[in-house]
Each structure stands twice: as C-alpha cells, then as structure tokens.
Amino acid sequence: MKLNDSVIAHIAQLVQLAILTGTDIVDNMRMIVLTETDGNLELDPEYEAQIEDNIQRMLAVAATASAPEIECETDTASSSMQNENSDQ
Numbered sequence: 001m002k003l004n005d006s007v008i009a010h011i012a013q014l015v016q017l018a019i020l021t022g023t024d025i026v027d028n029m030r031m032i033v034l035t036e037t038d039g040n041l042e043l044d045p046e047y048e049a050q051i052e053d054n055i056q057r058m059l060a061v062a063a064t065a066s067a068p069e070i071e072c073e074t075d076t077a078s079s080s081m082q083n084e085n086s087d088q
Contacts, residue, residue, distance in 0.1 A: 004042040007034065010051075017055070 010032070018025040033047035 001036060001039055001041050004040045006043055006048075007032075007041055010043055010048075013055075021058075 011029070014028040014032075015025060017023070018028055031047075031051075033044035034041045035044050036042075
C-alpha cells in the first residue's frame with residue numbers, strides 16, 4: 001500500500017500544527033484515520049472534515065486572541081506619531 005498525496009500533505013500540516021501549538025506530533029499522528037482504496041491509503045472523509053473544522057476553529061480563536069495585540073501596536077504607533085508631530 002502507498003500513502004495518497006493528501007495523507008502526506010496532512011502529515012506535513014500536523015508537523016506544522018505541532019510546532020505552532022507546542023503539542024507532541026505523536027498525539028496528532030495517533031488520531032489520523034485512513035481508508036484503503038485501490039491499494040492506496042487515503043484520509044477518511046469524516047476524519048478529514050473533522051480535522052478541517054478543528055483547524056478553522058483554532059484559527060478563529062488565534063485571530064481573536066491576537067486582535068487586541070494588533071490594536072495595541074496600532075495605538076502605540078499612532079501615539080508615537082502624534083508625539084513626534086506635536087514636538088515640531
């Protein structure tokens with residue numbers, strides 16, 4: 001049997017996810033569900049849908065969590081510019 005390209009891409013995505021979240025790659029790999037089709041191992045459609053939903057939710061949480069930081073940086077930059085303009 002051979003791994004389908006989508007499985008290989010998913011493994012690469014799991015490595016990236018483990019690096020970003022600080023989680024153990026082994027835990028992520030244990031959750032993979034594969035199906036066999038014509039001698040190829042492919043991602044199980046239900047697993048693929050579930051993991052995509054999990055990733056989208058994680059991205060939404062990350063975007064929400066980083067929004068105040070971005071706002072703070074923008075406020076700081078505009079305050080610095082205002083101070084520079086008032087000095088002139």
